[in-house]
Amino acid sequence: MLTPRQELVLGKVVARFRETGLPVGSKNLAADPDVTFGPSTIRSELSQLEELGLLNHPHTSAGRVPTDAGHRYFVDHLLPAVVDAPPVELELVQREVDEAMRVTSETLSAVTDLLAVVTAPPVSTATVRHVEVLLLQPRTVMVVVITSAGEVAKRVLTFPQPVDPGLAAWSKEYLNERLAGIGLGARMLRARLDDPGLGPTERGFLDALRPVFDGLGEGSAGPGGGVYISGAARLMHESRASEVAHLDALLEELERRATILHVLRAALQTPDVVVRIGAENPVPALRSLTVVAAGYGPPQRKLGSVSVIGPVRMDYPQAIRAVRDVAFQLSRYVEELYENV
Incomplete structure (x- = not known):
């Protein structure tokens, strides 16, 4: 665990880096009203965080950027408890499964400005x-x-x-x-x-x-084996393309979709949101990205998952809240839909 001062510095670096995409230096942090200690102390804490592997020091800049481990510490320990944003609302009443999954993926992508992936309930249910x-x-x-x-x-x-x-x-x-x-x-x-x-x-x-x-049920899982993807173009935006290594490989994985299903399966085993940051992802095409996912379904079993995929430099509070909101609403939707299953 870090000291409170180190946590403050790390949190500020993650926040500034998310906003600008640029390395964060001690002068930048010293101008923050929440940072009450001087530049020399800030530099010392930045060095300590770098030694711990939570920050990286690009050779072209005097500033630091958070590593995958730094983002992981932020998500696990520093994530704001309250996000100043309205909850995500889905309009799923009386929609068939295929349309409901499509609406969910499109809404989630629009709200987070990330690629959204939703897996449909299996036909067997x-x-x-x-x-x-x-x-x-x-x-x-x-x-x-x-x-x-x-x-x-x-x-x-x-x-x-x-x-x-x-x-x-x-x-x-x-x-x-x-x-x-x-x-x-x-x-x-x-x-x-x-x-x-x-x-x-x-x-x-x-x-x-x-x-x-x-032939009954062959179309109920949706295209691509029950995977609905929206917002792929968002990852290819000029402002993000440089952050996403192996973009071609990622697009190939999205086409195959079997790999994405394997990655999202972890969300079916846990009760809350799963966050996989950078190198934590087992698939090479995802190792420059973050996957935020959650399962949905009745309490006794998960029937599918919702997720967003984007650069490691993403708005984690917003992404996690949006995924959690959508998973909760989809759970209510399928509980009513499958009440007689």
């Missing part, structure tokens, strides 16, 4: 909620399947002969009895459609409807 079989015309049937994740799948089928209205009505009742509550993609979902006790007419009709259920 969703179930069939309701099935409709509608006879539109004598030979045309529309099947609508509504899932607990808010997905609506529908398909219009044309038969060579007119469909018995009684058969269509029976199939609706039968499918709701057999499939309601069954997980998407589960073997049982397909097995429930194979009932040897049915007559040939009923079995043949259900076989014709099978394609609707075979």
